[in-house]
Amino acid sequence: MSQTSNGGGGLLLNFRVDNKEPRQNYFSDFHKKGKESPQETLGQVYVRAARPQRPSVQQQTGGILKRGGGSQANFVPRKSVQEQNREKERQNVLPKRSAQKQNASVNDGEREKQAEAQPSRSVQQNTSFQERETEKQAETLPRKGVQENNNRLPERGRTEQANTPGKRGLLQQNGSFHTRGREYDGPPQKRSKFNTQEFTNTAQQHQREDSHPAIANLMTRDTVVNHGSHEPTAPLKEVAGEGKNSFVSSLFTGNPIIPVIPKSEVARVSEKVFSEASFSSLNIAPQIVSNVGKLGFTSMTQVQEKSIPPVLAGRDTLVKSQTGSGKTLTYALPIIHKLMMRSDRVQRTDGVLALVVVPTRELALQSYQWFEKLCKSCVWVVPGYLVGGEKKKAEKARLRKGINILVGTPGRLIDHLHHTKSLSLARVKYLVVDEADRLLDMGYEQSLTSIMETLKEHQEGQATTRQTIMLSATLSSGVEKLAGMSLVEPEVVDISYGERKSGQLTTEALATPENLDHHYVLVPAKLRLVTLAAFILSKCRFGNERKMIIFFATQDMVDYHTALFSEILSKYGKETVKKSYLMQRAERVLAGEEDDGKGSEDEEDIEPDEEGEKAQRGGRKEKEDDKDMILFQKLHGNMTQQDRCAVFNSFREASAGVLMCTDVASRGLDLPKVGWIVQFNAACTVADYVHRVGRTARVNTPGAAILFLAPAEAPYIQLLTDHKITPSEIRMPSILRNLMRSGDFAAHERVPGTVEEAATRIQVKVERLLLADWELHELAKKAYVSFVRSYASYPREVREMFNFKALHLGHYAKSMGLRDAPGALGAGAAFKAKREKKERTEFRERRKRIQVMNQKCGILPKSLTMSEFDSGLDSLPQTVKKKGKKFKG
Numbered sequence: 001m002s003q004t005s006n007g008g009g010g011l012l013l014n015f016r017v018d019n020k021e022p023r024q025n026y027f028s029d030f031h032k033k034g035k036e037s038p039q040e041t042l043g044q045v046y047v048r049a050a051r052p053q054r055p056s057v058q059q060q061t062g063g064i065l066k067r068g069g070g071s072q073a074n075f076v077p078r079k080s081v082q083e084q085n086r087e088k089e090r091q092n093v094l095p096k097r098s099a100q101k102q103n104a105s106v107n108d109g110e111r112e113k114q115a116e117a118q119p120s121r122s123v124q125q126n127t128s129f130q131e132r133e134t135e136k137q138a139e140t141l142p143r144k145g146v147q148e149n150n151n152r153l154p155e156r157g158r159t160e161q162a163n164t165p166g167k168r169g170l171l172q173q174n175g176s177f178h179t180r181g182r183e184y185d186g187p188p189q190k191r192s193k194f195n196t197q198e199f200t201n202t203a204q205q206h207q208r209e210d211s212h213p214a215i216a217n218l219m220t221r222d223t224v225v226n227h228g229s230h231e232p233t234a235p236l237k238e239v240a241g242e243g244k245n246s247f248v249s250s251l252f253t254g255n256p257i258i259p260v261i262p263k264s265e266v267a268r269v270s271e272k273v274f275s276e277a278s279f280s281s282l283n284i285a286p287q288i289v290s291n292v293g294k295l296g297f298t299s300m301t302q303v304q305e306k307s308i309p310p311v312l313a314g315r316d317t318l319v320k321s322q323t324g325s326g327k328t329l330t331y332a333l334p335i336i337h338k339l340m341m342r343s344d345r346v347q348r349t350d351g352v353l354a355l356v357v358v359p360t361r362e363l364a365l366q367s368y369q370w371f372e373k374l375c376k377s378c379v380w381v382v383p384g385y386l387v388g389g390e391k392k393k394a395e396k397a398r399l400r401k402g403i404n405i406l407v408g409t410p411g412r413l414i415d416h417l418h419h420t421k422s423l424s425l426a427r428v429k430y431l432v433v434d435e436a437d438r439l440l441d442m443g444y445e446q447s448l449t450s451i452m453e454t455l456k457e458h459q460e461g462q463a464t465t466r467q468t469i470m471l472s473a474t475l476s477s478g479v480e481k482l483a484g485m486s487l488v489e490p491e492v493v494d495i496s497y498g499e500r501k502s503g504q505l506t507t508e509a510l511a512t513p514e515n516l517d518h519h520y521v522l523v524p525a526k527l528r529l530v531t532l533a534a535f536i537l538s539k540c541r542f543g544n545e546r547k548m549i550i551f552f553a554t555q556d557m558v559d560y561h562t563a564l565f566s567e568i569l570s571k572y573g574k575e576t577v578k579k580s581y582l583m584q585r586a587e588r589v590l591a592g593e594e595d596d597g598k599g600s601e602d603e604e605d606i607e608p609d610e611e612g613e614k615a616q617r618g619g620r621k622e623k624e625d626d627k628d629m630i631l632f633q634k635l636h637g638n639m640t641q642q643d644r645c646a647v648f649n650s651f652r653e654a655s656a657g658v659l660m661c662t663d664v665a666s667r668g669l670d671l672p673k674v675g676w677i678v679q680f681n682a683a684c685t686v687a688d689y690v691h692r693v694g695r696t697a698r699v700n701t702p703g704a705a706i707l708f709l710a711p712a713e714a715p716y717i718q719l720l721t722d723h724k725i726t727p728s729e730i731r732m733p734s735i736l737r738n739l740m741r742s743g744d745f746a747a748h749e750r751v752p753g754t755v756e757e758a759a760t761r762i763q764v765k766v767e768r769l770l771l772a773d774w775e776l777h778e779l780a781k782k783a784y785v786s787f788v789r790s791y792a793s794y795p796r797e798v799r800e801m802f803n804f805k806a807l808h809l810g811h812y813a814k815s816m817g818l819r820d821a822p823g824a825l826g827a828g829a830a831f832k833a834k835r836e837k838k839e840r841t842e843f844r845e846r847r848k849r850i851q852v853m854n855q856k857c858g859i860l861p862k863s864l865t866m867s868e869f870d871s872g873l874d875s876l877p878q879t880v881k882k883k884g885k886k887f888k889g
């Protein structure tokens, strides 16, 4: 260490990083003391003399600073040729990424700038490691010793080195060499050993820096993942010649700390699901009661008990009740009863008498299927559905034939209202708006208003009195407004018994099923993919709840993860994902693995033959029991209607498998036996969270949900708690541990010695797969870009916790298995790809033109390339066949 006056009243401290010099204390201390301390340049620390109130620097350095201390020498000790050669050798040994972070105490902003200029890591991490080591030393070494050691240094030479730009690198290399030497000195276990003291210090510092009130009081803890800026890194590899535990992985370094969130004591809002009353206590047709009994329903649910009577009485009703509580029957039963009891028997020619509007196609299909089942007691009442993606011509034909109960999505309904003459709403007596808040969220407000206006228009001058029913598990202010506009003196049914003020609906406290266990896991970005893989394996391969739904933020993410996991976690392979689901399903039906779902025409007359059913389901069951055959299916809005329909039906019938989807599947879908809901990306609103998790634990069955959050997103937990949802934590290491028993390791592979190694193996597998598979790589890139975009579009209320600016793009690229630098994955890359494609097309066209021209001129293309030793025989087919073997011979 030396000191130099810079002529501006300040001091330039020149230093050398040397693991043998306990002075490094100085740097780590400096680092800890905060960002406003000295400005640093490579190899130098500049201390402003104009700030006498900051004595800490002197204290920190153990008193080595002397005010006004001067440049003592301009002498650079010449190195011997041997020494220089040795240095060169060392430089070659070191990774090319150079010593940008020699200044261990450079503040974050500086560090980022340097990293951009010199995208290197290893030395930086080595130095960090050294810092950590010296911190340890600091605890044992008396300050005096530090000073003494410092004073022993040949300051003059180093001062000069540091001040001469050309020599700076040398100085840094010196430092990095020492650091590196230190890193590889000890046994590998020692290198990756976790320094609790240091971790706690860093964590506490982070706490101080973290201004968010929800994080402010978070505690830290030891964990597999530590704050990796202090951890040495080797690239994804095993250290040659080391023992079993010698694995060093970059997956587990450079990660943010994982905070500890105190367990919340807030009482959750719950609703009792079942009531004591049976369906026979209702004043409805006995055929309907018996039909419901055949479906296996004996007693009503709470919401059914409270809502069916007012609906039967003809009153407008607004229903709010938790997910999976049986809301569909609250409108379906009374409507069917009323249509059945009409004095003039319902005819197809009567047209639409009941209109049900729902937000998604799958929900429309599901509601239609409910009506279909219930109408078995009155076959003359005809239900039907209209959804986007279906052939309009066929729908028009069905409308012409006559539909009495019409279920549809708003867009397609309006389309038909405008273009199909046979669709009249003049006789509609019942209007149902299911998942009302979702309809408004999706921007269907105008469509809904338009449907209501058309209703009024069609019914003008008639004495028809229309009854309107609105339902949702969560209600927004928008719904209340809509209800105010379209319901007349409504009966409000709110089942949740939380902090409900009489006569008012609660929107803050959200009820979720009592049997639903809420969990969350805090995962640093880089580890997201492996943690998800571990979680899927733990449940679908080793667990009993083998049916799972995973929610992603975007369609591209769904596409990518479905293809990826089909390839790496299942024996189906990604090829299955490429095929149309209809085709896949047909294949499974042909192989006897799956029922075709059509049933027989007169199914109700046939008593179910247990043996036959067993035989039919045998094949599928066998496959589902094979735990290596995890079937990954996807569902999102950018699929063909047939595929969506096929997936929906197939997943509903399956007893195991993973459905990867967007929010298109979050509302209303009734998919039985789903054991786990995984939210890989957090929902934008708490209401969306509630609906997503509501796909499990339906009608009193058990279920669980887990939410993946990055450490910086931890305040989201507080947001959930504010709405009386109290998730408990599952720690990431406990999930990752499942990778140790995945049994995926080929005979030639060594069973991983540590969780870190197992996780890294999965990551490497993905990364290599992406390097080898262009198609998958493209999917990953798209997934990454779409994720980044979606992250930037979180609503304002939660943007503080999902802060786009704080997103570590590189880590998220890694979480997609991408090794590309984030900059190469953005729009620039897309533009470049587009240009290359254009160039390729132009080239092909040009070549074609030349070929045509040659042909016209009588020049055969072959003659242009034919060797003069060619036999002249046409051997084209053979050449094609032997193309692959060409090099072997």
Ligand SMILES: Nc1ncnc2c1ncn2[C@@H]1O[C@H](COP(=O)(O)OP(=O)(O)OP(=O)(O)O)[C@@H](O)[C@H]1O
Pocket (backbone or CB within 6 Å): 296, 297, 298, 299, 300, 301, 304, 321, 322, 323, 324, 325, 326, 327, 328, 329, 472, 473, 667, 668, 669, 670, 694, 698, 699
């Ligand atoms: N009385 C009942 N007894 C037993 N099961 C019932 C009863 N009523 C409905 N169910 C079952 O409850 C499940 C959920 O019903 P439904 O889809 O109507 O719930 P929901 O409240 O509309 O849910 P979401 O809010 O998610 O749309 C269905 O599988 C249905 O078969």
